[in-house]
Amino acid sequence: MGRRVSVAWMNLLHERTRLLVAIAGVAFAVLLIFMNLGFLGALTATTTNFYEQFNADLFLSSPETLEVSTTTAFPRERLYQAEGIPGVSRVMPLYSGYVLWRNPDPPHTSRAMFVWAYNPDDPVFLMPELETPSARRILQQPNVVFYDLRSRPDFGSSEIGTVTEAARRQVTIGGNYSLGGGFAADGTLIMSDQNFVRYLSPRPLDLVDTGLIQLTPGANPERVVRALEQALPADVDVYTKAGIMLRDQTYWISSTSIGFIFGLGVLVSFVVGIVIVYQILYTDIRDHLPEYATMKAMGYRNRYLFQIVLQEALLLAAMGYVPGLIVSLGLYELTLNATAGSLPVQMNLSRVGFVLVLTILMCSVSGLISVRKALSTDPAEVF
């Protein structure tokens, strides 16, 4: 084994400049794949990261709802029915919709603002700013809302005490929180259900947009989901938190074509990687054809030659992967800074592993294609 590795290694090392270019080629293919996956992952995460802040284990939603910002409402009775299922400790109705928010600063342009609304006594969100008793009291006041600090700057001042208009009614910012609105909302507000009725008139409170369910400690979520599905009519679907996030992500990835776009980006980068490695291995085999023929004439089997080329391929994969990974970490950082956090690209272990597997696959495929020439060598012909 040791001897064979050194042949592969020597073959590669023989021409230093070419090796460097080869490594750069593989590294760039790896980098392109990492960037495509990074962008896809970041966009996917931004569609649903606000769900992490929901203080609920299970969710009820209409089967006609495709994602959380454009919901079809369902009757509130479903939540009361759910409350009777063993394992359910609390149910909370959540209302949502859009209001036109007038920018309090000149030129006072209005933009569509997304609203979450609930009974202030329900612990719907996990944000610490909303958990204090004083926050609850402020939310209960008429025409007072909490304003998302991660709303786009075009909505204007986020300062507590700012007075402006929402849906042509006066409104006061009573507090702040940090949540973000995913793909659908450029900005979000939180208000009490009573205020929701005022601003989104004629919305009645007996039609719920999303139902939140907390489980008793120790309850088995899967069992409760099954019990709920059995007990409730077909006008609501039951989701776990991961399940509802997946529903929203699937919707956004397909409706904006980003899944297709970056998937194709990964595929094309992968093919380009194959071409790069193939070029290198092919040139190498061509240059050492007499040597390979000699080895064959000496009695080495095809398998041996095959292993050498495959080892070269794997060495290239390893040497190209590492700089590719390092540079992508740098570019991820650059992307974070350049987009001011609106594109949260983050490396994770499964992606590191997945791209490593892709790289090995990429190099092996090129190895297999290019080795055919060496295998078909007839020693007599070369000499």
Added chain:
Amino acid sequence: MRRVYDCFVNFTFLKRVPLAWLNLTHDRKRFVTSLGGVAFAVLLMFVFTGFMNALYDSQIQLLTKLNGEVIVINRLKNNMFVPASFARRRLYQVRAFEGVADAYPFYISEGAWKNPETGQSFSVRTLAFNLGDPVLSLPAVNEYIAELQLPNAALIDTRVRPEIGPTEAGIVSELADRRIRIVGTFELGTDFASGNGNLVMSDVNFLRYFADRGPEEDTRSFATADLGVVKLKPGATVEKVVAALQQALPADVLVLPRDGPDGFVTRERLYWQENTNIGFVFTLLTTMSFFVGIILVYQILYTDVADHWAEYATLKAMGYSNAYLLGVVLQEAGFLSVLGFLPGFAVSYLLYNAAAAATGLFFQMTSERVVNLFVATFVMCLVSGVVAVRKVQSTDPAEVFGG
């Protein structure tokens, strides 16, 4: 005099072309691989710039099909996603102005479409207008005016997303929980605001579906329109009419020319450029593809230089100048860029069509974009050529043969 003549001969294009060409084609198989490499780099650049342009172009497709030089909208509608409508009587006011031939109301609403095969609902955008008004310059729509007059009749976009189901005349399904019958098709494509596709129907049918959809949805009537499409008389100046309208009409509406740098179409495109990361993402990916291309071409040229090492040294020993050798390698780069670009372009063209069919986005291969990418390909090959040739230039003939 003799030196001048030499220089002249050396720099005569004809004499050097065969050497560069023969160097490249000497090994047929490698030549094909090299072209494959360049073609793939070209493909990568086409794919990423293509996606960026498709995402932008798709947003303005519908807007460019509006048959009027001036557009009236609600001042709050800062992009097509905002469902703000304005009082239709503003359009009656518009009709009184000098230079205005007619002003048409255009109605837009989102509604749930039921896929007739799976029974699942997806949101689609409905476009509606008075069938007597030539609002859209889509010939396919104008062919079906008679059929559209039937109750509950609509046309479906053939470029909807696959989730919508089949798109042919005769399909019966549900829109906003009411029965709907498809009487024909047209071709438009999706954008961010259109959900999964488009329907076209008469304004009377529009009211049937959207006048009363229950407490959670806005009610629609003929009192408000989403877009006002203003057709001017021949010879009227667009800027003058826009200025006159904007001055006379109340501030609840915004009057914009359709085209031009301050126009409605450009404004929509700018909104998506400024409010999304599309530009950043795809510019970064295209730049990286460019560098991948440099590496691919460098590999090819470097191998060539290495293989013909002795020949280059011989040429130098014979008295050929470095400039001559540079010329040879640069010509190789030129050949590679032209010959590699063609297959790359051809494959990208096919890929654009496939991607357009799969996504409903609008993939457009304009001659300007093709020329830009060809220039990029040429620069890519040139840079690699210059880097690769340095090795030849520093060749000392004595060394090559001495070793």
